[in-house]
Amino acid sequence: MNIEPSSRRALVTVIRPRNASRYAPLTSWLLTLPLLATFAVGFLYPVSKLVALSFASGSESYLRLWGEPLYLSVLTTTAMTAAAVTVFCLVLGYPVAFAMTRFKGKAAIITAACVFVPLWTSVLIRSYAWIVLLQRNGIINDSLQGAGLTEQPLKLLYTQGAVILGMTHILLPFAILPIYATLRTLPPDFARAAANLGADRARTFMLITLPLSLPGVFAGGILCFVLALGFYITPALIGGPGSMLMATLIGQQTTVLLDWPFAAALSTILLTFTLIIVFLFRRALSLSKGFQSVH
Template sequence: MSSATADRRRADPARARERMLVMLALPALLLLGVIFIWPLLRLLSMSVADGTLDQFEKAALDDLYVMVLYGSMEIAVLVTVICLALAYPVAAWLAQAGRTGFILGMFFLLLPFWTSILVRTYAWMVLLGRNGVINRTLRDWGLIEFPLPLLHNLTGVLIGIVHVMLPYMVIPIYAALLRIDPDLRRAAEGLGAPAWRAFLRVTLPLSLPGVFAGCALVFVITLGFFITPALLGGGQVMMIAMLIEQQVREFLDWNFAAALATVLLAATLVIYAALAKLTGGQGHGAR
């Protein structure tokens, strides 16, 4: 038997398995096409329904809309930085905690997922208001004389979004830390490196894929936030999703709302692609 014939016989079962997997995935792909791709195409067609790019020109050149998009990105960056600062120590503790500590930590970390985002947001309104739990407690303790402005401003929006997004940052970092061989850190410390240097030279570089993955996830999701900034911002903090909803609800301008949504989608994809490239580069570097 020739080597070419043997190769073909070995390839036939592989092709059959590949065809079977494609057939099994076909219903799910069709469902995704109906649920996601068709509405997306409809959105794109609405944005150019008048046959021109005037809606995109308005979204790209009008100072108001540019400022809102820039403000949304600024909030997304702040949320990402705050989540990273809070999530890394939590993820490091979870990676080293025992079974009981890990279960308790994951329980409290994932608890927000079991509560409606609307309920969570109203809970923060009760906590952060001028006569809310936090201000009343601080006044009773004599720490403040006048209520702190924690609601209907950027501070309240950041607190609410960080509370929602923190698990999305912790879990990728935790997964990356879990894959690091602890013997590497012990070897560095055994060679005379203090704990902080072992962290900076060994643990941190190897955990960067998880850091970049968490940052990409938090940043992209935060860009499209609506309920939390709408309620905690009190109309004082405008994000792009709120602006899109306003165009539909108040002005019935579906075409311009579609153009704004398309701009947001394009910006999100570009940023995600850039972060994914950084994540891939860091992942290869870690290996």
């Protein structure tokens, strides 16, 4: 059956679905306009107002921030706490995500429930649960004294360790899910090919599975780190007055001292630090892909 070239082009145009690259520029902009408007109203405008408020009295708020060792210490403590929580989430979350890709049937359902159910529970409730566990007359101290391991109740609550423990528990699903999503996309043929070439399971994991899952690890790490930088409820409840993080300090400046320009300066510094960390994570991810392509 012979078809004229013009008819063939018309038939291909009818059959071939239209993709985004074929839309006119004006149509593309109109389609993205609601998203851009939401982003401008919900993010750019408040952030611009926040930055403008931080300069309400010139650079006095920023000079005060860099001039007082206490505020720099709080920023350092916040970054170190967020880094520790991120490391613990990745170390604990990777085996769980790896197991979720291997389990089937009831084991897979139970594991998925253990990951998703905490996400459906309020952060406030989970923080109070840790108070019940860690307080002087709590379950952990009672168990230790009942077993004869300690004579006096240990100070577990209102410590930096308790803050890291509670934040790790809350943010753990945010590390598991991206890693699980990446591991699910890895073809099983890679592992079988490595086994046929004589590699054992440990070598296959270190040379194939782990490098290919780095995008999920970086995604989970940046999620946990950014969320940990702005945590407020858990440090305030579990850490107490002795555990001062940036979010707690900003809340104190706005609700107790009513120093809005200085609170805005603190928020701007925290936002800038977060953007820098996101940029570095993206650079590290691009470098890891480059290393994989070389090998």
